[in-house]
Amino acid sequence: MADTVVFSLYKGRKDSIYIELSQADKDIEQFKNDIDTLVDKAYEYLDRNEFFSAIKLLGHCFNMDSKDPEILNGIGIVLCELGRLEDSKIILERAIKYHPDDALSYANLAGVYWEFNDYEKAIYYYKKSIDLDPEMSDSYYNLTNLYSEIGLTYMAFITCNEFITKFPNDFEGQDLMNDIMLDLALSIY
Helix, strand or coil: CCCHHHHHHHHHCHHHHHHHHHHHHHHHCCCCCCCHHHHHHHHHHHCCCCHHHHHEEEHHHHHCCCCCCHHHHHHHHHHHCCCCCCHHHHHHHHHHCCCCHHHHHHHHHHHHHHHHHHHHHHHHHHHHHHHHHCCCHHHHHHHHHHHHHCCCCHHHHHHHHHHHHHHHCHHHHHHHHHHHHHHHHHCCC
C-alpha cells in the first residue's frame, strides 16, 4: 500500500524530484532494516519540506511496520502538506485506531480537519490531544489559534491562559496572549 501512495505522489513531477529521491534511496540502502534511523531521517526531510524523500523513507518503513504511530503520523503529515487531505485523514485515523492513546495522532488529525474547515472536529481532536497529553504545548497553541481564526476570541483567551499558565516560559504563548488581549480590547470599541 505504501509504495502505491509514494508512486502516486510522484505522478507528473518526475524531473523535480529525482535529485531529492537519490539521497532517500541512499538512505534506504544504507539503513535498510534500521526502522528507527529511517524514521528519524524521514522527519529530517519533513523539517526541510522535502516531502517526496520523506514519503519514500516512510513508505519503506510502512512496509516493515504498518501500525507504527510515528510512521503513520509522518505519512499523514506529508499527505496533508501535499494537499492530499482525505488520504491524510485516512492514515491518521488508522494511527488512532491502532494507538487510541497517542496524543500526537489526535493533534495531527485536528490539523487536517482545520484544513478541511471542519472547525468543530478540529476543536474536538485538539481537546482530545490535550486530554491525553497535557504537556503537549503545540496542541494548546494550535487550539488557541484556531479559536482566534474562527472568531471565538473569548475561548482563545481561556485556552491561551491555560497554555501560558502551564508553560510560563513559552514566548509564543505570551505573544499569542498579547494578540488576543489586543483583539479583545478592539472588540470593545
